[in-house]
Amino acid sequence: MAKLSSSEADIERLIRQREEQEVAERRRVEEAAEAVANACRVYAAENPGATAVELAGAVSQRMGIDRQKVFSAVKTACPEIWERSTREAEVHRQLRETEAREREQKERAQYLTGEFWKKLSGIHVGSRFENFDISGSPQEQESMRTVLARLKRINLRESFEAGQNILFVGPAGAGKDHLMFSLAQKVLLPLNGDITQWNGAALRREVKRAVFSSPDAEAALIRSLTKPKLLLLSDPVPTGGNGLSDFQADALYSVVDQRWNEKRPIWATLNLPVDRTMRDTAVDALTAPVWDRLKHNALILLCNWDTKRSPGEIVG
Numbered sequence: 001m002a003k004l005s006s007s008e009a010d011i012e013r014l015i016r017q018r019e020e021q022e023v024a025e026r027r028r029v030e031e032a033a034e035a036v037a038n039a040c041r042v043y044a045a046e047n048p049g050a051t052a053v054e055l056a057g058a059v060s061q062r063m064g065i066d067r068q069k070v071f072s073a074v075k076t077a078c079p080e081i082w083e084r085s086t087r088e089a090e091v092h093r094q095l096r097e098t099e100a101r102e103r104e105q106k107e108r109a110q111y112l113t114g115e116f117w118k119k120l121s122g123i124h125v126g127s128r129f130e131n132f133d134i135s136g137s138p139q140e141q142e143s144m145r146t147v148l149a150r151l152k153r154i155n156l157r158e159s160f161e162a163g164q165n166i167l168f169v170g171p172a173g174a175g176k177d178h179l180m181f182s183l184a185q186k187v188l189l190p191l192n193g194d195i196t197q198w199n200g201a202a203l204r205r206e207v208k209r210a211v212f213s214s215p216d217a218e219a220a221l222i223r224s225l226t227k228p229k230l231l232l233l234s235d236p237v238p239t240g241g242n243g244l245s246d247f248q249a250d251a252l253y254s255v256v257d258q259r260w261n262e263k264r265p266i267w268a269t270l271n272l273p274v275d276r277t278m279r280d281t282a283v284d285a286l287t288a289p290v291w292d293r294l295k296h297n298a299l300i301l302l303c304n305w306d307t308k309r310s311p312g313e314i315v316g
Contacts, residue, residue: 036070037077039063044078052078052085112193117185120197120232124181132178133308140305147301151179154299156187160229163263165298169270169278173307176269177234184232184267194229200236204244207251218251225255226264233268237285249287260293268294274304 039059044050050058052074060067075082118125129152134144159166166183168176184195198206210217225231236252238244244252259266272278272285282291 033073036063036065036073040070040074040077044081050081051088052082055081108192109189112188116193117188120195121181121184124177127178127181128185129179129182132175132182135308136305143302143305147179147303150299150301151183154183156190159299160187160265161263162297163260163265165265165294165296166267167270167294167298167300168268168303169272169300170274170303170305171307172235172271173309174303174305175308176303179301179303180232180234180267180269184230187230191229195232196224196228196230197232197234198225199234200238203233203236203252204238204248207248208245211247211251222251222254222258226258226262229264231255231259231264231266233266235269235271237271237282239271243285244287249290253287253290256290256293260296266294274302 036059039062040055043055043058043062047055047058052071055074055078056067056071059070063070121127129148132144132148134141134148136144154166166180168180170176188195206221207218210221243249256266258264270282272281279291282295286294
């Protein structure tokens with residue numbers, strides 16, 4: 001065998017030293033891991049109800065090493081604790097998710113019944129069936145009680161599934177909006193606030209603005225009226241005996257027709273005479289196609305009593 005040169009011998013010696021160091025390092029790591037595992041087993045025996053997190057924290061503190069390293073050793077050193085902790089962790093995760101979801105729902109409900117409802121209902125924020133003013137002649141009072149009783153019997157789930165419109169028809173000042181918003185308050189949370197409300201005069205102005213602005217603006221307005229699950233429409237019949245302009249009629253027809261086809265109900269208050277001229281007046285004011293779709297399978301409530309508005313003081 002050829003004799004190694006001094007340089008080759010040095011290289012061989014360095015290689016052996018490196019190998020010995022690697023072996024020693026592996027042994028040290030293994031011994032350290034075993035020491036951690038033993039410490040975990042000891043703590044687990046002393047504290048059989050401990051979780052993996054508690055065990056890792058205690059052993060980490062005892063041995064002065066990083067908790068994450070101890071946590072990694074728990075799975076193999078104490079499989080029962082690891083499995084139990086994994087199950088418990090899943091339960092805790094589900095509980096946290098449930099609590100977060102319930103908290104979010106509570107905050108959403110507070111917003112809907114507070115700020116959102118106040119903005120949506122305006123002066124009718126406090127309108128309820130219970131505080132509706134039943135007054136007037138005995139015949140009028142009986143009519144009011146009949147309408148209120150029918151409103152309270154509505155199966156709202158079935159009504160929405162059918163896409164049923166609800167129309168409050170009668171003279172101005174009869175309290176139709178009071179009744180409509182009293183009913184809307186009952187579906188506020190079930191619909192998660194997916195409701196929009198428009199006053200007829202404001203809607204006609206907005207339609208005019210959108211039409212003369214751009215096709216995109218008109219399309220955006222139509223979408224805002226057709227997308228929500230419920231549209232509250234207050235007094236769409238123009239005052240003064242004039243009907244809708246062509247572009248106003250076209251826009252209203254687009255909304256009513258799309259909602260009718262998609263079974264998305266409209267609840268509306270209509271200042272119309274409660275007699276044989278009601279249909280003719282509605283057709284003249286709203287156009288036949290709009291009235292035909294509004295009334296189809298609708299619940300029409302005849303609020304045929306005198307105005308509830310009265311002056312605060314008359315002088316002179």
